[in-house]
Amino acid sequence: MAFNLLNKDIETLTCPALVVFSKASSQKDKPPKVTHSELHKKLAASLDDKAITGKHQEVVLFRELNYKGFRHVVVVGLGKDNQQTHENVRQSMAAAYEAIKALGVKEAAIHFDGVATGKKDAADFAKATAEGLMLTSYVFNELMSGKKEEKELDVHVVTKVNDKAMKAAFAEGIILGSCVNFSRRLGDMPGNLMTPTILADTTVEAAKGTGVKVTVWDKARIKKEKMGGLLGVSNGSAQEPRFIIMEYRGTAASKKPVCFVGKGLTFDCGGISIKPSAGMEEMKFDMCGGANVIGTMLAIAKLKLKINAVGLVASTENLVGPAATKPGDVHTARNGKTFEVNNTDAEGRLILADALSYATELEPQVIVDAATLTGAMVVALGNTHTGYFTRNGGLKGKIEKAAVQSGEWVWNMPLTDFHVKDMKGTYADLSNISAGKGAGSATAAAFLEQFVGEGIPWAHFDIAGTGWAVGNRLPYCPKKGASGVMVRTFVEIAKAHI
Ligand code: BES
Ligand code: ZN
Ligand code: ZN
Secondary structure (H helix, E strand, C coil), X not given: CEEEEEECCHHHCCEEEEEXXXXXXXXXXXXXXXXXXXXXXXXXXXXXCCCCCCXXXXXXXXXXXXXXXXXXXXXXXXXXXXXXXXXXXXXXXXXXXXXXXXXXXXXXXXXXXXXXCCHHHHHHHXXXXXXXXXXXXXXXXXXXXXCCCCCCCEEEEEECCCCHHHHHHHHHHHHHHHHHHHXXXXXXCCCCCCCHHHHHHHHHHHHCCCCCXXXXXXXXXXXXXXXXXXXXXXXXXXXXCEEEEEEEECCCCCCCCEEEEEEEEEEECCCCCCCCCCCHHHHHHHHHHHHHHHHHHHHHHHCCCCCEEEEEEEEEEECCCXXXXXCCCXXXXXXXXXXXXXXXXXXXXXXXXXXXXHHHHCCCCEEEEEECCCHHHHHHHCCCCEEEEECCHHHHHHHHHHHHHHCXXXXXXXXXXXXXXXXXXXXXXEECCCCCCCCHHHHHHHHHHXXXXXXXXXXXXXXXXXXXXXXXXXXXXXXXXXXXXXXXHHHHHHHCCC
């Protein structure tokens, strides 16, 4: 699979397939337009009889049209001409990619001119085009014995305009798309093939040549470092836990780093407070927060952002071996706070407690974490929005802006002292489950807050609903499988701290 931005007059190309776009008019009774003027004329009859309407993601295929050097022509709808956004473009590119793939051709050209209307849009939309194509091309079939070799496919995004910003934006989109796909694969691998050790080794391998330094702590080191939460959760498992530290230096050492923290629970059966068996296989995705932090760090390095960044992933299984943590057990986190484990299935917050304590010691500019933390988040927001929690107004503003830039949906959730109060322990400082009813995601966030140093801007992103199976709403995401959500937004958050 190769996607490139080709600075050429599209009429001079010879290619088995050409994709052009259509836009619906925002004015009533005005006909739609095909963005390629000659094809607009040639396809007038199809426009007249409303076979082409310009509707967003509409695909109209003209097989064997033999227009100039192109055998087949595909017309993909972009939606109303006054409602073009980069997310629209990303989604339309997903439709374009699927159409090209269905044609079975080895090469295709996409007519980019006319997709955007201005110079600013051109760069934004070029980035969205690269992301849309790259993200849609993701397949996870490496565990199938009769795995179909993916056909070689070259897609040229063709534009007459020779613009530096557009080229840079397209290249950025390709990097982001490939890093998201890297994170998706980590999430899609089953628990037996993506253990904490394999996750750490894969990270070390992927970081080679990127400038990211990776340090991995094994069980003995985790114990020495007093990470009682991570250790306690790992007690029931035959697999050793790992603590993964990724460091990227993009500016002066004196500049405080941006710190990303991820939950890397490679399989969560709930522990002694075991989960029901129906759907339990999905809990291989409980490391998506960690996987997406790894993808974020790789993207930051590949984009050579002028910041210092640290990625921390606490990784373990949550199983029921003879040494497993029992309900009522008390453990001590790295920052000295003690907690009662009143439900062993609320384990994500325990491993994040240590990771956030460690993050605090680095005195970063900001801490941002991602975790598939609570089922309550799925109930609250479903698979459309990622709920985030922060009490820092400045950071909230940066997050909202970052999400507009990335096109990912986020929603600000409440976090108050009442939620903190609900997490007080009876025999230890804290309980890992709430004394109150409801607000399960907010009380989990309140627990996490106890491990973040005062004065450090911090936000927690609960991706339980958006971390996987979002393909029913986003055409560039797998229907089943990891989404890689928040990698793009976290990169934007990093940029906001340059
Ligand atoms: N990994 C789960 C959260 C989860 C549930 C993610 C469903 C995605 C879909 C987490 O470890 C968990 O089990 N949390 C418990 C906490 C409860 C016991 C307080 C939950 O949400 O039920
Ligand atoms: Zn759990
Ligand atoms: Zn979990």
